Amino acid sequence: MTTTEPTQAPAQRVINGRASRIDPKDYPDWFKAKRRGGSLIVHPLVPAVMVGLPILVIVAIVIYPTIWMFYHAFHDTNMMSLFSGDWAAVGFDNFGLVLSSDRFLSSIERLGIYLLFGACLQVLLGTALALLLYEGIRNNLARTIILILLVLPMMLPPSIVGVLWKFLLQANNGAINHLLINIGVMEATARIEWLDSGLSLWSLVLADTWQWTALPLLIVYSGRVSLPPAVYEAARVDGASSWRVLSRITLPMLREIIAIAFIIRFMDAYKFVDKVYVMTSGGPAESSELPVFVAFQKGIREFQIGEAAAYAILIFLFAAILVTLFLQYLKRVLRAQQTQ
Amino acid sequence: MAQVTLTDVNKVYPSRHGPVHAVEDLNLTVEDGEFVALLGPSGCGKTSTLRMIVGLEAITSGTVAFDGQPMNDLSPEQRNVAMAFETYALYPTFTIADNLGFPLDVRNVDKVERKRRIDAVAKMLRIEHLLGSRPRQLSGGEQQRVSLGRALIREPAAFILDEVMSHLDAHLKFQMLFELRRIHQSVGRTTIYVTHDQMEALALSDRVAVMSNARLQQFGTRDELYDRPANRFVADFIGEPPTNFLEAQVDGADGAMALAVDGTDLRFQPDPERLAAIRRDGLKRVSIGIRPQNISVHPGPDKAALTARVVLDEFLGEQSIVTVASGDAQIRLTAPPEFQVAPGEDVTFHYRPSDVMVFDPQTEVFVA
Numbered sequence A: 001m002t003t004t005e006p007t008q009a010p011a012q013r014v015i016n017g018r019a020s021r022i023d024p025k026d027y028p029d030w031f032k033a034k035r036r037g038g039s040l041i042v043h044p045l046v047p048a049v050m051v052g053l054p055i056l057v058i059v060a061i062v063i064y065p066t067i068w069m070f071y072h073a074f075h076d077t078n079m080m081s082l083f084s085g086d087w088a089a090v091g092f093d094n095f096g097l098v099l100s101s102d103r104f105l106s107s108i109e110r111l112g113i114y115l116l117f118g119a120c121l122q123v124l125l126g127t128a129l130a131l132l133l134y135e136g137i138r139n140n141l142a143r144t145i146i147l148i149l150l151v152l153p154m155m156l157p158p159s160i161v162g163v164l165w166k167f168l169l170q171a172n173n174g175a176i177n178h179l180l181i182n183i184g185v186m187e188a189t190a191r192i193e194w195l196d197s198g199l200s201l202w203s204l205v206l207a208d209t210w211q212w213t214a215l216p217l218l219i220v221y222s223g224r225v226s227l228p229p230a231v232y233e234a235a236r237v238d239g240a241s242s243w244r245v246l247s248r249i250t251l252p253m254l255r256e257i258i259a260i261a262f263i264i265r266f267m268d269a270y271k272f273v274d275k276v277y278v279m280t281s282g283g284p285a286e287s288s289e290l291p292v293f294v295a296f297q298k299g300i301r302e303f304q305i306g307e308a309a310a311y312a313i314l315i316f317l318f319a320a321i322l323v324t325l326f327l328q329y330l331k332r333v334l335r336a337q338q339t340q
Numbered sequence B: 001m002a003q004v005t006l007t008d009v010n011k012v013y014p015s016r017h018g019p020v021h022a023v024e025d026l027n028l029t030v031e032d033g034e035f036v037a038l039l040g041p042s043g044c045g046k047t048s049t050l051r052m053i054v055g056l057e058a059i060t061s062g063t064v065a066f067d068g069q070p071m072n073d074l075s076p077e078q079r080n081v082a083m084a085f086e087t088y089a090l091y092p093t094f095t096i097a098d099n100l101g102f103p104l105d106v107r108n109v110d111k112v113e114r115k116r117r118i119d120a121v122a123k124m125l126r127i128e129h130l131l132g133s134r135p136r137q138l139s140g141g142e143q144q145r146v147s148l149g150r151a152l153i154r155e156p157a158a159f160i161l162d163e164v165m166s167h168l169d170a171h172l173k174f175q176m177l178f179e180l181r182r183i184h185q186s187v188g189r190t191t192i193y194v195t196h197d198q199m200e201a202l203a204l205s206d207r208v209a210v211m212s213n214a215r216l217q218q219f220g221t222r223d224e225l226y227d228r229p230a231n232r233f234v235a236d237f238i239g240e241p242p243t244n245f246l247e248a249q250v251d252g253a254d255g256a257m258a259l260a261v262d263g264t265d266l267r268f269q270p271d272p273e274r275l276a277a278i279r280r281d282g283l284k285r286v287s288i289g290i291r292p293q294n295i296s297v298h299p300g301p302d303k304a305a306l307t308a309r310v311v312l313d314e315f316l317g318e319q320s321i322v323t324v325a326s327g328d329a330q331i332r333l334t335a336p337p338e339f340q341v342a343p344g345e346d347v348t349f350h351y352r353p354s355d356v357m358v359f360d361p362q363t364e365v366f367v368a
């Protein structure tokens, strides 16, 4: 009785080479609503400008200077030749100069001391404080307040911290010497020359530790908070002493977290320069210079562009190796977590 | 080994939505060497009770005592109890062998002895092949057995086991239940075993404590729970399929007293002992409880008969469960598998008057 109409196939559209059965008018309302404002593209040049400008900026402040640096690392560029434009290619001479200079080698040595007694100690101290804070203080409010107090120094700009500590460490009127005298550790007439050549590096380490210990502390604290409490209950029921719980349970479970805190501190520490500049300017007599500061001095102060570029490349290589190791470690940790 | 006594124990958790009363006035004595199951629906306070016994949770009020010595202020370590956790709580960085051996390690048991005991426990729990793995590589059921093993490897005052079989398949569960029972019989250590599976509870334990709504409902042997349930909850919770409950009017004078089920003409005839109890309490209305296993299609010399219409016939392999209705009342009864009825047919069923349980309809307490 009814005439058999051919069932009408929905209009087929081709999107990305695949047939789509969804008609644009069947798109959900929320989707259509988003498109109602019309097209953003008002002029064919707009996309070009929007992509082009950032590229220009990056080329101008990152790519061009980098290429420039690589170029000049192999030339004898200095103040004179830079302005006259008659620099000459010298091969690896700049690198030879840098690697054989006492200034560089002793700055590396200082970096070693700084990494060991600054960065490493900060992580160890931060870890100890984090665990002490978590285990020792039961009240949540007190914990939060202490945490905020500990983190405060980290929120100051490093240069300000440098200035602050420079004042605190003054030999004659500095607060630290006064404190030592007042608590009776030191004779009233004695002075510790904190910023003199014997101690200047250690003063830098002190100021830096004051500022940055909170970073590993925060990282380890948050790691400790997220450990499963049931495991600790099991350990209590099993009768483990707190020392055994710390060494066999807490620290192994925090191993990756502590390692990551180390790496973050290290990656930050190799480019440590701000406090050096503010507190000691590398001095007295180059006694507290670190590699980045030497590069800075060479390039900006002494205008030995070629040599400074070689410095920068060496530091860059060091950073690249560090980052690669870091990423590899992270990969291993993630893989271990998947299979464990 | 110890006798564990709980006296007027209460647990109140503070929470954002007001205090949660998780355990209320709990009195329980587990004799030295006894195997007691703590049975109850989810959220009734079983784990809270265990945690107070072990010492992981502060006791809000009341006393937990081992061998008469109050334990309230002692740490889990001092109480020397072994606990298997509902959530396993394995040490994630340890191998399975180290997990099992940790309680021994803590007690400075020497290496050889430790290895011997780890192997023995692993063999019993069928996890020998996993000793070198880490907890994260194990399935839920395997982790659960490791957690059980970590408790069983010890020689504590009491074993406290919290739902240690919930993730095992039926076959493995039977083997483990058998092993647990065997260990208990050979060592005879006080064991408190939490479960919400009545089969486990009844299969393993000397006595079962039934909890509901933070309260202990009944503490007794399997037969006591079956034949004299303290209240409607216990009668309902224990036994599979669940007990039939029928609201009824007490009808007839002293001589020919019967229980007339509401909305139908079924009249149950309890035995004289129960009638006496009804009379004693002066009840006009009662709740009748009768287990499906106690109603059959076979007549017997001491049985009474009733007739109703078949609604549903469920064949369960070893037996059929037939649901019959009369008026508003529905009753489930068991029949042998060869018994065939079609829905709509009338069937006559038989029960022993002594199997009719009577509850007070208001308080839901067992009358007789």
Ligand SMILES: Nc1ncnc2c1ncn2[C@@H]1O[C@H](COP(=O)(O)OP(=O)(O)OP(=O)(O)O)[C@@H](O)[C@H]1O
Binding pocket: B013, B014, B015, B020, B021, B022, B040, B041, B042, B043, B044, B045, B046, B047, B048, B049, B086, B196
């Ligand atoms: N830490 C807590 N804070 C607040 N309420 C809690 C806490 N622990 C348990 N409760 C509450 O106490 C009640 C009893 O919990 P419990 O864990 O003892 O139950 P359970 O009988 O072990 O249940 P299940 O069989 O599901 O394990 C629950 O209502 C639960 O919500």
Ligand SMILES: [Mg+2]
Binding pocket: B046, B047, B048, B086, B162
């Ligand atoms: Mg529980």
